[in-house]
Amino acid sequence: MARRGENIYKRKDGRWEGRYKCGYNGYGKAKYRSVYGYSYTEVRSKLVPLKVNVTAPQTTCRLTVKELFDEWLSAVKLRVKLSTYANYQMKVEKHIMPEFGGLRYDSLTVQMINSYIQKKLDSGLSAKYVSDIIIVFKTMAKYISKIHGFRNILADVALPKVQRKEKSLLSNTQQWQLCKFLTKNLSPTALCILLSLYTGLRVGEVCGLMWGDIDFEKSLITVRRTVQRIRTESHKTRIIADTPKSRTSRRTIPIPHFITKLLRESRSADNHYVLSNSEIVIEPRTLQRRFKQILKKADLPSVSFHSLRHAFATNCLQAGFDVKTLSEILGHASVETTLNRYAHTSMERKIACMELLESKVYSPSESSSGIAVKLPIYR
Numbered sequence: 001m002a003r004r005g006e007n008i009y010k011r012k013d014g015r016w017e018g019r020y021k022c023g024y025n026g027y028g029k030a031k032y033r034s035v036y037g038y039s040y041t042e043v044r045s046k047l048v049p050l051k052v053n054v055t056a057p058q059t060t061c062r063l064t065v066k067e068l069f070d071e072w073l074s075a076v077k078l079r080v081k082l083s084t085y086a087n088y089q090m091k092v093e094k095h096i097m098p099e100f101g102g103l104r105y106d107s108l109t110v111q112m113i114n115s116y117i118q119k120k121l122d123s124g125l126s127a128k129y130v131s132d133i134i135i136v137f138k139t140m141a142k143y144i145s146k147i148h149g150f151r152n153i154l155a156d157v158a159l160p161k162v163q164r165k166e167k168s169l170l171s172n173t174q175q176w177q178l179c180k181f182l183t184k185n186l187s188p189t190a191l192c193i194l195l196s197l198y199t200g201l202r203v204g205e206v207c208g209l210m211w212g213d214i215d216f217e218k219s220l221i222t223v224r225r226t227v228q229r230i231r232t233e234s235h236k237t238r239i240i241a242d243t244p245k246s247r248t249s250r251r252t253i254p255i256p257h258f259i260t261k262l263l264r265e266s267r268s269a270d271n272h273y274v275l276s277n278s279e280i281v282i283e284p285r286t287l288q289r290r291f292k293q294i295l296k297k298a299d300l301p302s303v304s305f306h307s308l309r310h311a312f313a314t315n316c317l318q319a320g321f322d323v324k325t326l327s328e329i330l331g332h333a334s335v336e337t338t339l340n341r342y343a344h345t346s347m348e349r350k351i352a353c354m355e356l357l358e359s360k361v362y363s364p365s366e367s368s369s370g371i372a373v374k375l376p377i378y379r
Contacts, residue, residue, distance in 0.1 A: 006018075006044070007019040007020070008040060008043055008044060008047070010040075014038075015036050015037065015038055016036065016037050016038070016039060016040050016042070016043040017034050017035070017036055017043065018034065018035050018036075018037075018043040018044065018046065018047045019032045019033070019034050020032065020033060020034075020035070020047055020050045022050075033050075035047060035050070061104070061105045061106040061144075061148070061150040061151075062104060062106075063104070063105055064101065064102060064103060064104055064105065065096070065097075065100040065101055065102075065103055065104075065105055065108070066097060066101040066102065068105055068140060068144050069092050069096070069097070069101075069140055071144075072139075072140040072143050072144065073085070073088065073089060073092065075143065076088065076143075081242060081243070081245070082230065082240065082242060083228055083230050083240065083242060083245075084245075086230040086231050086232070087230075088136055089231070090231050091132065091133050091136050092136060095120070095133050096133065096136070096137060099116055100116075105144070105150065105153070106150070106151070106153075108153045108154075109153070110153070110154075110156055110157055113134070113137070113153075113154060113157045114157065114158075117130055117134060117157075117160055120133065121160060126162075127160040127161060127162045127163065128162045130160050131159045131160055131162055134154075134157065134159055134160075135159070137154055138154045138155075138157065141153060141154040141155070142154075142155075167304075167306075167307055167310045168301070168303050168304075168307060169303065169307050169310055169311050169314065170300065170301070170303055170307065170311060172315075174300055174301070175197065175311060175315075177298060177299075177300060178193075178197070178294075178295070178298055178300060179194065179197070181294070181297070181298040182194055182294070183262070185294075186262065186266070188266065188274060188275050188276065188277050189275065189287065189290045189291075189294070190294070191262060191263060191266060191274065192206045192207075192209070192274060192275050192287065193291060193294065193305075193308065194259060194262070195209070195221075195255070195259065195274075196305070196308040196309060196312070197308045197311060197312060198255065198256050198259055198312065199221065199253050199255055199259075199312065199329070200253075200308075200309045200312035200313060200316075200329060200330050201221075201223070201253075201309070202226065202306070202309060202331075203284040203287055203288060203305045203306065204226035204227045204228050204284050205223050205225075205226050205244065205249075206274075206275065206287065207226075207227035207273070207275055207281065207282055207283065207284050207287055208224070208225035208226050208227040208241050208273070208281070209221070209223075209273065209274045209275070210224075210225075210270065210271060210272060210273055210274065211267055211268050211269060211270050211271075211272055211273075211274060212270030212271060214260075214263060214274075216260060216263070216264055216267070219254060219255050219256075219257055219259075219260040220252050220253065220254055220255065221252070221253045221255055222251075222252045222253075223244055223249065223250060223251050223252075223253065223331065224243070224244075224250065225241045225242060225243060225244065226241070226242060226243070226244050226245065226249070227239060227240070227241045227281055227282075227283060227284060228240060228242070228283070228284060229283050229284075229285065239281060239283045241281050244331065246331070246333060248328070248331050248332060248333045249331040250331075251328065251329070251331050253329055275287065284305075287305065288304070288305045291305045309330070310341075313326060313330060313338065316329075323335045323338055323339060326338055
């Protein structure tokens, strides 16, 4: 581990390594080199003459932050989805421009950005949301450095640490209670809630599902679009049904046969949305509100619609799904995302796993201690 305030580490081979800044690359990002020694003191003494002020790229930027963001947004609009662009634009106009818009870009410092981060956190914004704002800022700075050769001032800005909160989920008993209520009070909304619980569809994907996306013979659903409300350049909002957010999100999912049966009984025209049973698209916020109302009627605790996706993933892992298969069903790009975000473990599951350990590893015997330990051999 490095000594506090110094970039000096002890390596696995017993030597010490010290890193120092030696310049900047063509994108304005700092470059580093290393020195080595057999003691911390030796490496520290080697670093002293090397730790001099390194001159940053000399290209001067007289443009304001607003002017650079205008250029970046115009460029990025050509290569991202409309919803992604709208998200970038909102964060720039609402959060970045009021603070930095009128300043010259080369007047910014890491200390200024860090103070801004703390200010946003103190205002009540979550660390995750503040991180998203700074990522937009850093992306612009990287682009401008690449195109114009300006020093990437934000290259050394660290993102605030995000603490993931445990998602509130319905217990297995509560999920069963919800399913009973939905099947007894069947409606397009009830069908969509069941679909999310038994397939892990996102709320926008459920809202964008059409009857033509369902193969009733093979019990398959193809996710072709997602619905969301975006902000337009005129500062108004509108609902769009666009392609899913990534290539892996465009997927085909097997569905349980009892869900197929319920869907077949309510089937409408192929170009009708399942949620509205018409050509009218219903936005996620409406479905989320209806879900809250159903939970209240079913005498169940209030949880988010997205918790159904978490519950599906957790149930699949506990049922023995391999992570790769589950990851593809959920539309994730990597299995790490599946495990990090959706692997929730209840106390009941922990107890069951410990009992399994006891039955597989520790077992009664005729030995003097009464216990025979069958531990694996580590080499």
